[in-house]
Amino acid sequence: MTTQTPTTEATQTAPLLMKVRGMSMSYGEGAQENKIIENLDLDVEFGQFISIVGPSGVGKTTLLRCLSGLLRPKAGTIEVSGTQISGPHPDLAVVFQDYSRSLMPWMTTRENVAFPLQGKGMGKTERNNLADENLAAVGLAGQGDKFPWEMSGGMQQRVAIARALAYNAKVLLMDEPFASVDAQTRFDLEDLVLDLQHKLGVTILLVTHDIDEALYLADKVVVIAEKPATVVDEIITDFGDTRDQLATKADPRFAEARARILVRLRKD
Numbered sequence: 001m002t003t004q005t006p007t008t009e010a011t012q013t014a015p016l017l018m019k020v021r022g023m024s025m026s027y028g029e030g031a032q033e034n035k036i037i038e039n040l041d042l043d044v045e046f047g048q049f050i051s052i053v054g055p056s057g058v059g060k061t062t063l064l065r066c067l068s069g070l071l072r073p074k075a076g077t078i079e080v081s082g083t084q085i086s087g088p089h090p091d092l093a094v095v096f097q098d099y100s101r102s103l104m105p106w107m108t109t110r111e112n113v114a115f116p117l118q119g120k121g122m123g124k125t126e127r128n129n130l131a132d133e134n135l136a137a138v139g140l141a142g143q144g145d146k147f148p149w150e151m152s153g154g155m156q157q158r159v160a161i162a163r164a165l166a167y168n169a170k171v172l173l174m175d176e177p178f179a180s181v182d183a184q185t186r187f188d189l190e191d192l193v194l195d196l197q198h199k200l201g202v203t204i205l206l207v208t209h210d211i212d213e214a215l216y217l218a219d220k221v222v223v224i225a226e227k228p229a230t231v232v233d234e235i236i237t238d239f240g241d242t243r244d245q246l247a248t249k250a251d252p253r254f255a256e257a258r259a260r261i262l263v264r265l266r267k268d
């Protein structure tokens with residue numbers, strides 16, 4: 001753990017993997033239009049872990065869906081590696097909260113992980129080997145023949161993460177991925193994701209309701225609020241590369257950052 005100032009205003013110097021400028025999104029048209037996000041800017045550096053927090057219903061999932069290319073914003077630009085995206089992008093993979101619906105129950109875990117690789121023109125053996133490698137990376141070595149419904153919720157979410165990793169996505173977009181598991185499993189999954197981020201250099205954008213989780217994991221916490229939603233605060237954390245569920249959260253700087261986020265959320 002370093003002893004630098006815990007949180008500083010975001011200053012941009014490193015090259016950007018994703019660059020969002022003036023993004024607006026609404027549902028419905030004309031008199032029925034419901035503006036959800038307005039004029040949102042976001043910078044994502046290579047290898048960065050960004051947590052996105054905000055009040056319930058503010059538009060976090062909508063934002064993540066726009067960033068992933070699953071929804072088209074009404075205005076603004078989203079660039080990945082300097083190119084504007086206009087739909088789902090091979091560098092981006094989404095991990096949803098509801099693993100039970102994102103995994104196909106009639107396929108084994110190996111088949112679930114290997115399935116999207118068909119689109120990459122790989123042969124079956126190569127696909128299966130890559131699936132097994134990535135299942136091992138998430139702590140599920142030797143579990144490839146099991147079906148999702150034979151596994152716990154935490155294990156199923158590991159399979160969903162392995163699938164995103166096997167696809168070789170540069171950016172994982174995670175929407176409340178740990179919300180449906182018990183507290184200890186949640187901590188284990190948080191540490192797994194941190195470990196994978198460090199080992200593989202993958203960039204992660206995580207939407208969460210849990211401020212402690214947001215801070216524990218992130219290099220930068222982005223707070224969105226207001227209606228329509230926009231970025232109201234960005235907090236660069238400095239808890240070091242090696243984090244610990246007890247020690248990091250007991251750090252006075254953690255409490256200071258938590259209070260700052262709570263104040264930002266209470267204003268709205």
Ligand SMILES: Nc1ncnc2c1ncn2[C@@H]1O[C@H](COP(=O)(O)OP(=O)(O)OP(=O)(O)O)[C@@H](O)[C@H]1O
Pocket residue numbers: 027028036054055056057058059060061062063
């Ligand atoms: N497909 C849709 N059509 C119309 N309105 C929608 C649609 N999806 C979301 N909304 C509305 O957009 C707003 C933002 O929803 P969104 O799910 O993005 O918020 P959120 O911050 O992720 O919510 P939560 O914290 O409860 O998960 C809500 O008012 C929601 O009702």
